[in-house]
Amino acid sequence: MKNKNNFFVNLKIRNKLYLGFSFMIIIIVILSAINVVNYKAMNNQIKIYDLVSEMEANVLAARIEQVRYQQDGLAETSAKVQSSLDIAKTSIEQASSLMKSETNIINSKKIIQDLDTYKTSFSTYVQMEGEKDSQSVIMQDESMVAYDRLNETLRLEEEFILTLTVSEEIKASYEKYVLLRKINMAFMSMNSYMKDYQIDKNAENHKAFDDSVIQVKDEIANARKILKAQDVLDELDIAEASIISYDEAFDKYFDLSTQQSDVAASVRAVATNISDTASVIRLGVLDYVDNLENRINFLNLILTIGAIALSVLIGLIITSLITKPIKKTVAIMDNIAAYDLSTDLDAHFISRKDEMGHLARSINQVSHNLRDILRNISNTSDQLASSAEELAATSLMSANSGNEVAKTIEEIAEGATNQAKNTSNGVDSANDLGRLLERDADRINSLSIAAGQVSQLKDEGMKIVDHLVIETDRNGQASNSVYDIVQETNKSTEKIEVASQMIKSIADQTNLLALNAAIEAARAGEAGRGFSVVADEIRKLAEQSTAFTEEIQNTINDLIKKSLQAVNTMKDSQQITLSQSKSVELTSDKFMGISSAVDHILNQITEITESRRVMTTKKEDLIDLMGSLSAISEENAAGTEQAAAAIEEQSASMDEIYEASNELAKIAEELKMAVSRFKL
Incomplete structure (x- = not known):
């Protein structure tokens, strides 16, 4: 264990x-x-x-x-x-x-x-849609054939009507034409219902189409009963055959549409x-x-x-x-934190083979090293303090000299900057002058163009006035010719009136002779009956001549009256033409005055343009000179600013060295005091 x-x-x-x-x-x-x-x-x-x-x-x-x-x-x-x-x-x-x-x-x-x-x-x-398209093509083709044939029947019937002269025949043919027109209208309705069905697939349009087909067939059957012309009947047969094919194609189209609806419903269900x-x-x-x-x-x-x-x-x-070992190690570290480096760790911790033993040996070595470092720091801190004081005195003198040089350079830089600003303002003013000259040049060019347009319009006006003078002369000549013609017409009218009076006198005498002939025929009895008829016809012709003579007389009187009005009107027109000729001459004089004024304006504009060109050249020279001066001033200002910046950086460096020297002296003193706190 x-x-x-x-x-x-x-x-x-x-x-x-x-x-x-x-x-x-x-x-x-x-x-x-x-x-x-x-x-x-x-x-x-x-x-x-x-x-x-x-x-x-x-x-x-x-x-x-x-x-x-x-x-x-x-x-x-x-x-x-x-x-x-x-x-x-x-x-x-x-x-x-x-x-x-x-x-x-x-x-x-x-x-x-x-x-x-x-x-x-x-x-x-x-596939059904393709078949529907085929049926649609068939319906369209048959519809065009039927439409053309029905129009051909109408054309044939119209030509036939134009050849008739008897009113009864015209009336009968017109009734046939109306019947053919009804067939055409019924066919158009049928075609319209078909197109409506193709759009909305409505059952009502389908029924209306079928009804229209029946109506067209009935109208064609009725037309066959009264039509006699074989060419019209042939065209009607072709149209009916196309309508039947049309109807069959539509029925197939309707069946395909119904099947498509069923397929679409099946697709929706799927x-x-x-x-x-x-x-x-x-x-x-x-x-x-x-x-x-x-x-x-x-x-x-x-x-x-x-x-x-x-x-x-x-x-x-x-x-x-x-x-556990860390707690013992922390106690030793607390002594070191209290500036006590005289105590070493126990040999029990130093002899351990794990990280804690390694840590104990390291802490013991750190304690020994700190003792040696603190002794060396104490010896060198005195030398460092004296050197820092000498460096501070030297840097203070250098900083003062640098500040005086920096002030002088700043004054030079300020003068160069003001000179550059003034030169730049001069360049801006010269540029403003250049822009004003350019605007004046634009206005002068616009004025020159406008003057040229006025001159062109003046020349065109002179041409128009010259043409107007010629046309006015021609108008006067035409008015005189018309006046002469009206006078001749008035004289011819008077001659016609004399001839009319002579015709009336002849008609009266003819009437009197016819009356005498009628009396003599009456006396002759049965033998003079034929002569009496001739005399009566002559009397009627005489009366008609008298009536026509009176109408001619009325027309001549009206013509004379209008001729007199035309003569008076032509006199007024001649007066207006004379007045117009005077106005045209005055207008021509005014245009000549305008021409002289425009030529003078063009000469003045040319002189202004030349003066503006000279001013522009001088302006460019002035701008170049001011630009060169501005560049030199800016270079001087930039050089002085760089020198001032360098001096300021040097002065700042000297100040920093002075501050660092003082700080170094303080640090040396503090370091010496800190070392004295350790117990070695």
Whole structure:
């Protein structure tokens, strides 16, 4: 037992701690191994949860792209749906390979089957969409054929109507045209209902389309009963055949749309089943993770309590082996702290082989070394104090000289700085003058451009005035020509009036002769009846001539009146033309005055521009001179500032040396007093 105790006593503290830490590490390794297994299982479940969520997100993306495909019908959108479903299938297959629960494996296989069903159903939906597009193309082609043929029937009937002259025939043909127009309108309604159905898939639009087809067929049958033209009937037959094909294609389109709706409903049900099954898998994973987390926490709690208890026990044992020798060593250190270096440690502690024995030997050696150091410090502190006093006196004299030199350099630096500032202000003023000159140059250039534009506008105005003078002369000549023509027209009107009076006189005489002829025919009896008819016709012609002569007379009177008004108007126009000619001449004179003023302004602007150029050259020379002077002043100021800074640094260094010397003397005195406190 004694040997065993000596073994633990002589065992080094590091080995004692290693022994305790070994037990702790064994416990931590066991705890870590258990946690690694549990956390691996938890990470596996979390990965399953993430893969299932990723699968569900891709199914949702496929549903969104499917809705977009139903709207745009693009092959790119269809490919996105297929890609999302493939990614979803890959995710659930990866999750299934990680699953351990039989229920989750069955559910994952069910999801894979549903994804295959979804993909197959969507492929069927896309195929139906392609067939619908084919039927839409057929409907569009047949619609165009029917539309063209119906318009051709209208055109043929219109051409036929234009060839008719008898009102009854025109009326009958117009009724046929109206009937053909009704067929055309019914066909347009049918086409409109078809397009509405393609947009909203409404059953009412489908029924309206069927009703329109029946109406078109009935109208065509009614038209055949009254139409006779073979070319119109042929066009109508072609249109009816296209309408029948149109109707058949629409019925197929409707059937495909109905089947697509069923497929879409099936896809929605499959997507719902996938989402529900995925929710079941996620809930199972979450329950498993919660149970596993509770188990891990409970096991960690048990292992932590055991580790703490074992650690406390090991700590108490190790502490009891370390604290006893430390207390004895601390008592010796308290004596050293009380400036007592005359006491050494017992040989019992020095002879120990553990860290405490090593510590005892080290403390004993420190005590001996401190004794020797304190004796040496006491001897050298006196020499240090005298040297510090001499150094302080020398540094004080150097500091005073440096301060006087620094003041002189500061005064020089201040003068150089003021000179540099004044020179810089001069440069700024010269630059301000340069900017003002540049602004004046810009204004002069703008003024020169404006004057050039005014000169150009003046030249254009002179051209316009010259042209206006020419046009005014031509207007006057035209007015005189019109006045002459009106005068000639007035004379011709008077001649027409004379001729009209002569025609009226001839008509009166003809009427009188016709009356006499009628009287003579009456006297002749039955033999003069034919002559009586001729005389009556002559009388009627004479009366008509008289009536026409009166109308001509009224027209001539009105023409004479308007001719007089035109003559008066032309006289007024001649007066206005004369006044306009005078105004144009005055305007031409004004433009000539403006031209002289503009030429004078341009000459003045040229002289100002030359003066501004000379001032700019002088300004540049002044700026260069001021810049050189400013640079020299700044260099002088910088040099004096550097010299002042160097002197100040030297003075500061001397002050620091002086302070350090005084401080060194104080330290030497304090060191001597501190050494005297030790008991050697």
